[in-house]
Amino acid sequence: MNQLELLWDYQQTDIQAEKVAKDIKRSPARQKLVKYRDYLLEQQNTIKRIEEEVLTMQDRLEVLKDAVALVEDQLSSLEKKMEESEPADLDQTEKYLADAQRMMGNLSEYESEIKRIRKDSNDRDRLQYDVKVRAARAKTEFDKLKASYDEEYSQKNKELTDLKEELTKKAGGIAPEWMEKYNAIRHHAFPPLARLSGNQCTGCNMSLPSGVVRDVQSGKEVECETCGRLLMV
């Protein structure tokens, strides 16, 4: 085999290796796994966010409980004061009443906020539970898929390793300058070698001038003017 034929043979293996590498990357199982992984991350972030919200609510509840206790103290001391000494006049009575009303008003505000927070907190507990259930389900699916994907991957990877070994072996029989040329073209056109079909380059399907065709037929080193591939008969 001449250098071009050897390169052609090398290219056949290169194409196979490329296909296997692409299969690995595009594996539906792999893409699904990526989706599950993203989903799981999203759920974990949601759980974390809910936990932070619940913590903030608990802090607020503590503050409110203290406030309630304070107002209750104020109310009972007002009551005591009223029991101990009768209000001196109408003004004082009205002042006591206004104080008591203000305190009761505060108390009911605090209590409705506490009620609201408890409800929000319960809602979040439920939401968190749902998210955890969903995440657990996704994790189970992920693990199952991962196991079968790992098997698929190790097979494909073995195939790829074997093909790469074969490529190294084949490259050993090819002159380095030809190998370099092949790899240089490979950067912009794959596969880098193209046979002639009549006067056409099979890489890009463009017609070649008859002079170029003759050069290829005589075994000269010619690259397609359009796609840059190395031409051979």
Ligand SMILES: [Zn+2]
């Ligand atoms: Zn071409």
